[in-house]
Amino acid sequence: MSAVGGGGVNVFRCVRPLFNRGALSPSLPTLAAGCNRGRTVRTRSGAGKLVRNAEDKKTVICIEGNIASGKTTCLEYFSKTSNIEVFTEPVSKWRNVCGHNPLALMYQDPERWGITLQTYVQLTMLDRHLSSTSASVRMMERSIFSAKYIFVENLFRSGKMPAVDYAVLSEWFNWIITNISIPVDLIVYLQTSPQTCHERLKQRCREEEKVIPLEYLESIHQLYEDWLIKKTTVPLPAPILVIPADHDLQKMLHQYEKNRDRILAADRL
Numbered sequence: 001m002s003a004v005g006g007g008g009v010n011v012f013r014c015v016r017p018l019f020n021r022g023a024l025s026p027s028l029p030t031l032a033a034g035c036n037r038g039r040t041v042r043t044r045s046g047a048g049k050l051v052r053n054a055e056d057k058k059t060v061i062c063i064e065g066n067i068a069s070g071k072t073t074c075l076e077y078f079s080k081t082s083n084i085e086v087f088t089e090p091v092s093k094w095r096n097v098c099g100h101n102p103l104a105l106m107y108q109d110p111e112r113w114g115i116t117l118q119t120y121v122q123l124t125m126l127d128r129h130l131s132s133t134s135a136s137v138r139m140m141e142r143s144i145f146s147a148k149y150i151f152v153e154n155l156f157r158s159g160k161m162p163a164v165d166y167a168v169l170s171e172w173f174n175w176i177i178t179n180i181s182i183p184v185d186l187i188v189y190l191q192t193s194p195q196t197c198h199e200r201l202k203q204r205c206r207e208e209e210k211v212i213p214l215e216y217l218e219s220i221h222q223l224y225e226d227w228l229i230k231k232t233t234v235p236l237p238a239p240i241l242v243i244p245a246d247h248d249l250q251k252m253l254h255q256y257e258k259n260r261d262r263i264l265a266a267d268r269l
Protein backbone atom coordinates (compact mmCIF):
# COMPACT_ATOMS: atom_id res chain seq x y z
CA MET A 1 0.00 0.00 0.00
CA SER A 2 1.37 3.42 -0.91
CA ALA A 3 1.96 6.17 1.64
CA VAL A 4 -1.22 7.97 0.66
CA GLY A 5 -3.25 5.01 -0.48
CA GLY A 6 -5.50 2.81 1.56
CA GLY A 7 -8.88 4.34 0.81
CA GLY A 8 -10.25 1.29 -0.99
CA VAL A 9 -11.05 1.09 -4.69
CA ASN A 10 -11.95 4.45 -6.20
CA VAL A 11 -14.28 4.09 -9.13
CA PHE A 12 -14.36 7.16 -11.32
CA ARG A 13 -16.77 8.06 -14.05
CA CYS A 14 -17.14 11.13 -16.16
CA VAL A 15 -19.99 13.66 -16.06
CA ARG A 16 -20.70 17.21 -17.07
CA PRO A 17 -19.95 19.66 -14.26
CA LEU A 18 -23.24 21.21 -13.10
CA PHE A 19 -21.93 22.97 -9.98
CA ASN A 20 -25.08 22.89 -7.88
CA ARG A 21 -23.48 21.84 -4.60
CA GLY A 22 -21.26 24.90 -4.48
CA ALA A 23 -19.20 27.10 -6.71
CA LEU A 24 -16.32 24.66 -6.99
CA SER A 25 -18.11 21.33 -6.90
CA PRO A 26 -20.24 19.48 -9.41
CA SER A 27 -23.72 18.17 -8.79
CA LEU A 28 -24.64 14.55 -8.42
CA PRO A 29 -25.14 13.39 -11.98
CA THR A 30 -27.47 10.80 -13.36
CA LEU A 31 -25.86 7.39 -13.06
CA ALA A 32 -24.58 6.06 -16.33
CA ALA A 33 -25.15 2.33 -16.84
CA GLY A 34 -21.83 1.02 -15.59
CA CYS A 35 -19.97 -2.27 -15.91
CA ASN A 36 -16.78 -1.58 -14.03
CA ARG A 37 -16.77 -4.98 -12.26
CA GLY A 38 -14.77 -3.61 -9.35
CA ARG A 39 -11.93 -2.28 -11.46
CA THR A 40 -10.74 1.31 -11.19
CA VAL A 41 -12.37 3.03 -14.13
CA ARG A 42 -11.17 6.44 -15.22
CA THR A 43 -12.88 7.83 -18.28
CA ARG A 44 -13.06 11.43 -19.44
CA SER A 45 -14.75 13.24 -22.24
CA GLY A 46 -15.20 16.87 -23.19
CA ALA A 47 -15.32 19.14 -20.16
CA GLY A 48 -16.34 16.33 -17.78
CA LYS A 49 -14.91 15.72 -14.32
CA LEU A 50 -13.76 12.47 -12.85
CA VAL A 51 -16.38 11.43 -10.32
CA ARG A 52 -16.90 8.36 -8.16
CA ASN A 53 -20.13 6.41 -8.23
CA ALA A 54 -21.16 5.77 -4.64
CA GLU A 55 -18.82 8.05 -2.71
CA ASP A 56 -20.08 11.27 -4.32
CA LYS A 57 -23.52 10.56 -2.85
CA LYS A 58 -22.27 10.70 0.74
CA THR A 59 -22.73 13.85 2.82
CA VAL A 60 -19.41 15.61 3.28
CA ILE A 61 -18.81 18.03 6.15
CA CYS A 62 -15.49 19.84 6.58
CA ILE A 63 -14.53 21.23 9.99
CA GLU A 64 -12.43 24.34 9.47
CA GLY A 65 -10.59 26.63 11.85
CA ASN A 66 -7.24 28.02 12.92
CA ILE A 67 -4.42 25.85 14.29
CA ALA A 68 -5.47 24.39 17.69
CA SER A 69 -8.97 25.87 17.43
CA GLY A 70 -10.51 22.56 18.55
CA LYS A 71 -11.22 20.76 15.25
CA THR A 72 -9.89 17.37 16.38
CA THR A 73 -11.86 17.65 19.63
CA CYS A 74 -15.00 18.40 17.62
CA LEU A 75 -14.40 15.40 15.33
CA GLU A 76 -13.82 13.20 18.34
CA TYR A 77 -17.23 14.24 19.68
CA PHE A 78 -19.02 13.38 16.43
CA SER A 79 -17.08 10.14 15.94
CA LYS A 80 -19.37 8.59 18.56
CA THR A 81 -22.38 9.08 16.26
CA SER A 82 -23.33 6.06 14.20
CA ASN A 83 -23.22 6.59 10.46
CA ILE A 84 -20.54 9.27 10.66
CA GLU A 85 -16.96 8.46 9.78
CA VAL A 86 -14.46 11.10 10.79
CA PHE A 87 -11.29 11.79 8.86
CA THR A 88 -8.70 13.70 10.85
CA GLU A 89 -5.98 15.65 9.07
CA PRO A 90 -3.10 13.35 8.10
CA VAL A 91 -0.66 15.29 10.32
CA SER A 92 1.27 12.11 11.16
CA LYS A 93 2.13 11.79 7.46
CA TRP A 94 3.23 15.43 7.32
CA ARG A 95 5.57 14.68 10.24
CA ASN A 96 6.93 11.49 8.75
CA VAL A 97 7.25 10.76 5.08
CA CYS A 98 9.88 8.03 4.65
CA GLY A 99 11.63 9.25 7.78
CA HIS A 100 11.53 12.95 6.80
CA ASN A 101 9.53 15.60 8.67
CA PRO A 102 8.32 18.20 6.14
CA LEU A 103 6.16 19.93 8.80
CA ALA A 104 9.20 20.61 10.99
CA LEU A 105 11.30 21.59 7.98
CA MET A 106 8.65 24.08 6.84
CA TYR A 107 8.55 25.78 10.27
CA GLN A 108 12.38 25.90 10.32
CA ASP A 109 12.80 27.31 6.81
CA PRO A 110 9.51 28.09 5.03
CA GLU A 111 11.16 29.58 1.94
CA ARG A 112 13.00 26.34 1.24
CA TRP A 113 10.50 23.76 2.48
CA GLY A 114 7.07 25.42 2.13
CA ILE A 115 6.59 23.97 -1.36
CA THR A 116 7.63 20.51 -0.14
CA LEU A 117 5.17 20.47 2.74
CA GLN A 118 2.32 22.03 0.78
CA THR A 119 2.73 19.64 -2.16
CA TYR A 120 2.46 16.74 0.26
CA VAL A 121 -0.46 18.33 2.14
CA GLN A 122 -2.28 18.77 -1.18
CA LEU A 123 -1.71 15.13 -2.14
CA THR A 124 -2.71 13.72 1.24
CA MET A 125 -5.79 15.95 1.51
CA LEU A 126 -6.90 14.87 -1.96
CA ASP A 127 -6.44 11.28 -0.82
CA ARG A 128 -8.62 12.03 2.23
CA HIS A 129 -11.36 13.52 0.04
CA LEU A 130 -11.32 10.49 -2.24
CA SER A 131 -11.12 7.77 0.40
CA SER A 132 -14.05 5.40 0.70
CA THR A 133 -16.33 4.96 3.69
CA SER A 134 -19.27 2.73 4.51
CA ALA A 135 -20.86 5.54 6.57
CA SER A 136 -23.36 7.90 4.96
CA VAL A 137 -21.70 11.01 6.45
CA ARG A 138 -18.03 11.87 6.08
CA MET A 139 -16.72 14.46 8.50
CA MET A 140 -13.29 15.79 7.58
CA GLU A 141 -10.79 17.97 9.38
CA ARG A 142 -10.10 20.86 6.99
CA SER A 143 -10.01 20.30 3.23
CA ILE A 144 -7.87 20.60 0.14
CA PHE A 145 -9.47 24.06 -0.22
CA SER A 146 -8.22 25.49 3.07
CA ALA A 147 -4.76 23.99 2.54
CA LYS A 148 -4.54 26.13 -0.60
CA TYR A 149 -6.65 29.19 0.25
CA ILE A 150 -5.26 29.60 3.77
CA PHE A 151 -1.83 28.00 4.19
CA VAL A 152 -0.34 28.31 0.70
CA GLU A 153 -1.80 31.80 0.42
CA ASN A 154 -0.30 32.77 3.77
CA LEU A 155 3.17 31.55 2.82
CA PHE A 156 3.02 33.42 -0.47
CA ARG A 157 1.57 36.67 0.87
CA SER A 158 4.05 36.80 3.72
CA GLY A 159 6.90 36.56 1.21
CA LYS A 160 7.91 33.11 2.46
CA MET A 161 7.03 31.22 -0.72
CA PRO A 162 8.82 32.07 -3.98
CA ALA A 163 6.50 33.08 -6.84
CA VAL A 164 7.56 30.07 -8.92
CA ASP A 165 6.63 27.62 -6.11
CA TYR A 166 3.28 29.37 -5.69
CA ALA A 167 2.62 29.21 -9.44
CA VAL A 168 3.39 25.48 -9.65
CA LEU A 169 1.26 24.63 -6.60
CA SER A 170 -1.59 26.77 -7.94
CA GLU A 171 -1.50 25.00 -11.29
CA TRP A 172 -1.66 21.63 -9.53
CA PHE A 173 -4.54 22.79 -7.35
CA ASN A 174 -6.49 24.27 -10.27
CA TRP A 175 -5.99 21.08 -12.29
CA ILE A 176 -7.31 19.00 -9.41
CA ILE A 177 -10.46 21.01 -8.76
CA THR A 178 -11.19 21.38 -12.46
CA ASN A 179 -10.80 17.69 -13.24
CA ILE A 180 -11.83 15.80 -10.11
CA SER A 181 -15.14 16.03 -8.32
CA ILE A 182 -14.54 17.05 -4.69
CA PRO A 183 -18.03 17.58 -3.28
CA VAL A 184 -18.48 19.36 0.05
CA ASP A 185 -21.97 19.86 1.54
CA LEU A 186 -21.17 21.99 4.56
CA ILE A 187 -18.26 23.87 6.08
CA VAL A 188 -18.38 24.17 9.86
CA TYR A 189 -16.12 27.06 10.88
CA LEU A 190 -14.89 26.95 14.48
CA GLN A 191 -14.36 30.67 14.96
CA THR A 192 -11.80 31.49 17.61
CA SER A 193 -9.57 34.39 18.52
CA PRO A 194 -5.89 33.90 17.66
CA GLN A 195 -5.13 34.34 21.38
CA THR A 196 -7.28 31.35 22.30
CA CYS A 197 -5.49 29.24 19.68
CA HIS A 198 -2.12 30.38 20.95
CA GLU A 199 -3.05 29.23 24.46
CA ARG A 200 -4.37 25.87 23.23
CA LEU A 201 -1.37 25.38 20.97
CA LYS A 202 1.01 25.87 23.90
CA GLN A 203 -1.06 23.46 25.95
CA ARG A 204 -1.00 20.82 23.18
CA CYS A 205 2.76 21.24 22.88
CA ARG A 206 3.39 19.71 19.44
CA GLU A 207 7.17 19.83 19.03
CA GLU A 208 7.20 21.35 15.50
CA GLU A 209 4.82 24.14 16.51
CA LYS A 210 6.82 25.53 19.44
CA VAL A 211 8.20 28.21 17.12
CA ILE A 212 4.75 29.52 16.10
CA PRO A 213 4.27 33.12 17.28
CA LEU A 214 0.89 34.76 17.88
CA GLU A 215 1.38 36.79 14.67
CA TYR A 216 1.32 33.60 12.58
CA LEU A 217 -2.04 32.60 14.08
CA GLU A 218 -3.30 36.15 13.45
CA SER A 219 -2.44 35.86 9.74
CA ILE A 220 -4.16 32.47 9.45
CA HIS A 221 -7.16 33.89 11.32
CA GLN A 222 -7.41 36.86 8.96
CA LEU A 223 -7.33 34.63 5.88
CA TYR A 224 -10.07 32.39 7.35
CA GLU A 225 -12.21 35.42 8.18
CA ASP A 226 -11.76 36.91 4.69
CA TRP A 227 -12.63 33.58 3.06
CA LEU A 228 -15.50 32.33 5.23
CA ILE A 229 -17.00 35.40 6.92
CA LYS A 230 -16.34 38.42 4.70
CA LYS A 231 -16.33 36.21 1.59
CA THR A 232 -13.94 38.56 -0.17
CA THR A 233 -11.30 36.15 -1.49
CA VAL A 234 -12.30 32.95 -3.32
CA PRO A 235 -15.70 31.27 -3.74
CA LEU A 236 -16.91 29.00 -0.97
CA PRO A 237 -17.12 25.34 -1.98
CA ALA A 238 -20.20 24.85 0.25
CA PRO A 239 -22.61 26.62 2.62
CA ILE A 240 -21.14 27.61 5.96
CA LEU A 241 -22.13 27.19 9.60
CA VAL A 242 -20.17 29.34 12.06
CA ILE A 243 -19.73 28.09 15.63
CA PRO A 244 -18.04 30.49 18.06
CA ALA A 245 -15.34 28.33 19.66
CA ASP A 246 -13.52 30.37 22.31
CA HIS A 247 -15.58 28.70 25.06
CA ASP A 248 -14.43 26.06 27.50
CA LEU A 249 -14.69 22.41 26.55
CA GLN A 250 -17.98 21.75 28.29
CA LYS A 251 -19.71 24.66 26.59
CA MET A 252 -18.24 23.60 23.23
CA LEU A 253 -19.63 20.09 23.60
CA HIS A 254 -22.98 21.66 24.36
CA GLN A 255 -22.67 23.81 21.20
CA TYR A 256 -21.93 20.71 19.12
CA GLU A 257 -24.97 18.93 20.52
CA LYS A 258 -27.14 22.01 19.90
CA ASN A 259 -25.99 22.17 16.27
CA ARG A 260 -26.07 18.42 15.66
CA ASP A 261 -29.26 18.39 13.56
CA ARG A 262 -28.21 21.36 11.45
CA ILE A 263 -24.84 19.76 10.79
CA LEU A 264 -26.22 16.36 9.93
CA ALA A 265 -28.84 17.86 7.62
CA ALA A 266 -25.99 19.28 5.54
CA ASP A 267 -27.07 17.52 2.34
CA ARG A 268 -30.48 19.21 2.51
CA LEU A 269 -29.14 22.78 2.71
Ligand SMILES: Nc1ncnc2c1ncn2[C@@H]1O[C@H](COP(=O)(O)OP(=O)(O)O)[C@@H](O)[C@H]1O
Pocket residue numbers: 065066067068069070071072073074200201203204245246247248249250252
Ligand atom coordinates in the same frame (compact mmCIF):
# COMPACT_ATOMS: atom_id res chain seq x y z
N1 LIG B 1 -12.91 24.24 24.17
C1 LIG B 1 -11.68 23.99 24.59
N2 LIG B 1 -11.21 24.60 25.70
C2 LIG B 1 -9.95 24.37 26.13
N3 LIG B 1 -9.06 23.55 25.50
C3 LIG B 1 -9.47 22.93 24.38
C4 LIG B 1 -10.80 23.11 23.86
N4 LIG B 1 -10.91 22.37 22.74
C5 LIG B 1 -9.73 21.76 22.56
N5 LIG B 1 -8.88 22.07 23.54
C6 LIG B 1 -7.47 21.65 23.69
O1 LIG B 1 -6.72 22.51 22.83
C7 LIG B 1 -5.72 21.77 22.13
C8 LIG B 1 -6.00 21.87 20.64
O2 LIG B 1 -7.23 21.23 20.35
P1 LIG B 1 -7.42 20.34 19.04
O3 LIG B 1 -8.78 19.76 19.07
O4 LIG B 1 -6.27 19.42 18.87
O5 LIG B 1 -7.34 21.50 17.92
P2 LIG B 1 -7.11 21.41 16.36
O6 LIG B 1 -7.44 20.01 15.92
O7 LIG B 1 -8.02 22.44 15.79
O8 LIG B 1 -5.68 21.74 16.11
C9 LIG B 1 -5.77 20.36 22.68
O9 LIG B 1 -4.83 20.25 23.71
C10 LIG B 1 -7.20 20.24 23.21
O10 LIG B 1 -7.29 19.31 24.27
Ligand SMILES: Cc1cn([C@H]2C[C@H](O)[C@@H](COP(=O)(O)O)O2)c(=O)[nH]c1=O
Pocket residue numbers: 066067068069071089091103106117118121142146147148151152209
Ligand atom coordinates in the same frame (compact mmCIF):
# COMPACT_ATOMS: atom_id res chain seq x y z
C1 LIG C 1 -3.57 22.17 6.32
C2 LIG C 1 -2.20 22.66 6.65
C3 LIG C 1 -1.69 22.58 7.92
N1 LIG C 1 -0.45 23.04 8.20
C4 LIG C 1 0.07 22.90 9.57
C5 LIG C 1 -0.54 23.81 10.58
C6 LIG C 1 -0.41 23.02 11.86
O1 LIG C 1 0.91 23.17 12.37
C7 LIG C 1 -0.61 21.59 11.40
C8 LIG C 1 -2.05 21.18 11.46
O2 LIG C 1 -2.46 21.24 12.76
P1 LIG C 1 -3.98 21.51 13.24
O3 LIG C 1 -3.85 21.39 14.68
O4 LIG C 1 -4.75 20.42 12.66
O5 LIG C 1 -4.43 22.81 12.77
O6 LIG C 1 -0.20 21.58 10.03
C9 LIG C 1 0.31 23.61 7.22
O7 LIG C 1 1.44 24.08 7.49
N2 LIG C 1 -0.16 23.68 5.96
C10 LIG C 1 -1.39 23.22 5.63
O8 LIG C 1 -1.82 23.32 4.44
